[in-house]
Amino acid sequence: MRKLWTMGAVIALLALSAWVYRAKFASPPPQQPALVTLEDMGHLVTVKVNYADVVEFTESITQNIPWTQWELNLGGTKVLLVARGDCMVGTDLREAKYQEINRATQSAVVLLPAPKLVSARVNHETREKGGSYFYAITGTGIEPLLPGSDNRAKAIAAALNKAQQNIASTCGSKEVLETAKKNAEAVLLPALSATGWKIQLRWAQ
Numbered sequence: 001m002r003k004l005w006t007m008g009a010v011i012a013l014l015a016l017s018a019w020v021y022r023a024k025f026a027s028p029p030p031q032q033p034a035l036v037t038l039e040d041m042g043h044l045v046t047v048k049v050n051y052a053d054v055v056e057f058t059e060s061i062t063q064n065i066p067w068t069q070w071e072l073n074l075g076g077t078k079v080l081l082v083a084r085g086d087c088m089v090g091t092d093l094r095e096a097k098y099q100e101i102n103r104a105t106q107s108a109v110v111l112l113p114a115p116k117l118v119s120a121r122v123n124h125e126t127r128e129k130g131g132s133y134f135y136a137i138t139g140t141g142i143e144p145l146l147p148g149s150d151n152r153a154k155a156i157a158a159a160l161n162k163a164q165q166n167i168a169s170t171c172g173s174k175e176v177l178e179t180a181k182k183n184a185e186a187v188l189l190p191a192l193s194a195t196g197w198k199i200q201l202r203w204a205q
Contacts, residue, residue, distance in 0.1 A: 043091065046115070046183035053163070054082055060075075078136075079134055079138075079156060087121070122160055
């Protein structure tokens with residue numbers, strides 16, 4: 001099994017460039033940094049993780065044993081899914097706010113919300129295009145004898161759902177969230193400081 005991670009800042013360059021230009025040449029100087037521009041940017045995505053792993057899942061076929069709490073295992077469908085996908089983490093700048101403002105020294109502290117998962121997806125493209133695919137689907141016990149393919153369909157759906165959860169969990173790791181913070185700071189500090197204010201960023205817990 002393996003997981004391939006690619007991390008990097010996905011930056012709204014045009015929005016930031018326009019904002020820096022307005023901040024630099026606006027007259028008179030602002031009484032405080034123009035936080036509303038950051039709010040208009042919405043989510044700032046700063047980390048993308050490319051994911052690859054092998055998911056193993058078995059959809060069992062069972063029969064309740066009357067008058068007991070036990071079940072009899074009659075077989076099942078086992079699937080091996082080579083799961084590929086990606087997830088993105090970002091900061092919702094609509095929730096950013098000033099925590100401290102000192103107009104005399106033109107310094108301020110901006111409180112940012114903690115980075116969160118923006119999206120997570122399983123790639124359903126073909127195998128040749130880098131998408132996910134089922135390496136093996138096998139039946140045990142009475143499963144090969146049953147008419148229809150309901151149990152196999154359940155196993156396939158469950159494996160895909162498990163892959164989706166794994167991808168989301170990967171983007172929720174401490175390492176990824178810390179990288180998202182560092183990338184966001186690298187983007188926001190130069191832009192905010194272009195107003196002439198001394199800006200310090202803090203993260204909400």
